[in-house]
Structures are given as C-alpha cells and as structure tokens.
Amino acid sequence: MEQLTDATIAAWTGLMRTSRVLLERVETALKSAGFPPLSWYDVLLEIEMAGAEGLRPYELTDKLLLPQYGTSRLLERIVKAGLIERVACAEDRRGQVLRLTEAGRRMRRRMWPVYARALGALVEDRLDEGEARQLAALLNRLRGGEQGPGDP
Amino acid sequence: MEQLTDATIAAWTGLMRTSRVLLERVETALKSAGFPPLSWYDVLLEIEMAGAEGLRPYELTDKLLLPQYGTSRLLERIVKAGLIERVACAEDRRGQVLRLTEAGRRMRRRMWPVYARALGALVEDRLDEGEARQLAALLNRLRGGEQGPGDP
DNA sequence: GAAATATACATGCATTTGCATCTATTTTGT
DNA sequence: ACAAAATAGATGCAAATGCATGTATATTTC
Numbered sequence A, B: 001m002e003q004l005t006d007a008t009i010a011a012w013t014g015l016m017r018t019s020r021v022l023l024e025r026v027e028t029a030l031k032s033a034g035f036p037p038l039s040w041y042d043v044l045l046e047i048e049m050a051g052a053e054g055l056r057p058y059e060l061t062d063k064l065l066l067p068q069y070g071t072s073r074l075l076e077r078i079v080k081a082g083l084i085e086r087v088a089c090a091e092d093r094r095g096q097v098l099r100l101t102e103a104g105r106r107m108r109r110r111m112w113p114v115y116a117r118a119l120g121a122l123v124e125d126r127l128d129e130g131e132a133r134q135l136a137a138l139l140n141r142l143r144g145g146e147q148g149p150g151d152p
Numbered sequence C: 001g002a003a004a005t006a007t008a009c010a011t012g013c014a015t016t017t018g019c020a021t022c023t024a025t026t027t028t029g030t
Numbered sequence D: 001a002c003a004a005a006a007t008a009g010a011t012g013c014a015a016a017t018g019c020a021t022g023t024a025t026a027t028t029t030c
Helices: A006-032 A037-052 A059-062 A068-078 A103-123 A129-142 B006-032 B040-053 B056-065 B070-081 B102-124 B128-144
Strands: A084-088 A098-100 B083-088 B096-100
Touching: A006 A037, A006 A103, A006 B006, A006 B102, A037 A068, A037 A084, A037 A098, A037 A103, A037 B056, A059 A068, A059 A098, A059 B128, A068 A084, A068 B102, A103 B006, A129 B006, A129 B128, B006 B040, B006 B102, B040 B056, B040 B070, B040 B083, B040 B096, B040 B102, B056 B070, B056 B096, B056 B128, B070 B083
Parallel strands: none
Antiparallel strands: A084 A098, B083 B096
C-alpha cells in the first residue's frame, strides 16, 4: 500500500540520518572546545550580519525557523550569558532590538574556526565542489522550490 | 579565515534547514491525524521487521542512532501506551526482548498511510526518481561512505 | 576462579522543548 | 475614533532530553 519508490524512501532516510549524525558531530566539536551550542552561533551570526540597525526577535524567528517561544527562550539564555543585549525598540513599543555585545562578537569569532573545521571534515572532505553544489540544489528543491536566502 | 567553499556552506545549510522543515511537516501530519511521534513509528517498524526473535533495546539504539537513555525512555512510553512489551531475555539476564502487541501492530499499520502521504507530497512530488536516488547517494557519502543498511 | 572490566539497561536531576495562553501594543475595518 | 483583530514577545506547566551515575549480569584477564 501507499506506493513510494525505493528512491524516495532512501532519500528520506538518508536525509534524517545524515542530518542527525552531522549535526551531532558539529555540536560535539563545539561543546568539547568549551563552546555553547550551534544555535547560539546562528543567533550571533544573524545579529552580526544584520549590522547597525540590529535585529528584531521575530526576524530571527523567521531566519532560523524556530518557534516563537523557542526564540524567546534562546535569547533569554544568550542574554544571560552576556553575549547579546536587548534594547527597547523605538518604532514599536511591543518589540525590542537585539545587539551583540563585545563578548558576543568575540564569541562568534572564536567559535567559527571550530565550526568551520568540523564542516571541512564532514562536508568538504567528502564531497567535491560540484557534488556539494548539487546536493544543495536538490535539498533546496525538496524544501519547496524557492524560499528566502540562507546563510551558515 | 577557514576557507570553506560556498558550495559546502550551501550544502550544510540546505541539509539543516531541509531536514528540519520536512521532519516538522511529517510530525505535524502524524500529530494532526491523532498519532504519536515519528520516533514511535520507527520503533514499531524495527521491532516488526525483526520478526519472531524480537529485538533487543541495544539493537534499537544502534538502528535508530539514539542515545542509550533515549531508547530506554522512548520504550518506557511506548510500553506504557501498550504498543510493545518487554520480555525477559533468556540468554542474557541483563537484557530484554521487545515484541509488538496486537495494538502496536495495528498502530504501525494505521500510521503508515499518513506517513506515506506526507512523504509523497514532500519528497516524491518534488524529486523524480533519478534525483531522489542521487540525493540519497550524496547523503550517504556525506554520512561517511558506507554504514549498515537503513530502512524507513 | 577471582578480580577487573565491559555491557545492558534504568534513573535522578537539571536543562530544553512544546503547548497553550497571557499582556501589551499596533493595525484594520467601519 | 473606536472596537475588533492581528502582531510582538513572555511565561506557567507538562513532556522530552542530556548527563552522569547506578545496578545487575557477562566477559576478560591473570
């Protein structure tokens, strides 16, 4: 029942297993270097890339595909660690603007080499550039054709 | 610093985003049909496929790539729901053997159409068979060449 | 064959996640 | 301008996860 090709099943299980395994390895690399989880890196990077205007939490929710409460709590922890700060938002008094602290900027910079080394070993050493590009293309199609841009 | 090609970055972010989005949609499909999470399906299927000899928890841990305590607790819940039962293991008194109950077998059968429909919409409708096969191949290479077999 | 080591599984405790709902403000419709 | 609806964000509570460690049995080593 429910005809699905073997190829579909193989793609799905490959996706589930591979993403879990690689993510776990990246997390392990960060943790064993004494760094916080990858999600913190994502937050720090997005805020840094947002530049001088800062970033609103709801924008982060969109970019990182997190549930709203997930963003709220993640930010709470990162703020508590002193890596970002919330500033009241001038043009919307419900909201806030996120900014990196100096410690946050430093943390992001220090995490990157560990992250990059892991990606080098896990991805770049295993796929040549053409393959990586093809994989990315297939994954993007799977995700539903075309969405907003994406960054590391 | 830390040269990584754009293709590597694109493959990595594609992998993270796509796996999260698709998994979330599958989970949503199951939940809104009134079913338990996908991990329950995985457990039920593995036990069913193990056949008459049943399956040991540590084997499940290997197959599903779960941490040991994760398996222990997942099984606890599924047992409590009456879908599987633990039987004392004859040849290793530390261990146990898992078996499906009739309700477990039924549950797995009833979940499959929902699961399959989701995979049809998310994977099969978006990639033709050749693309799916290629995606699976690339993902398997990423996961570290060749491991044991894998099933849905 | 006794002691050391390894394996199977469980569990207490802290952290994280999910869900539903709450408050405050902004936007919309009339 | 005001009521209704939508949006930004927080939070209480329950469930799930991670981590370290515990207990029991098996296996290895000397």
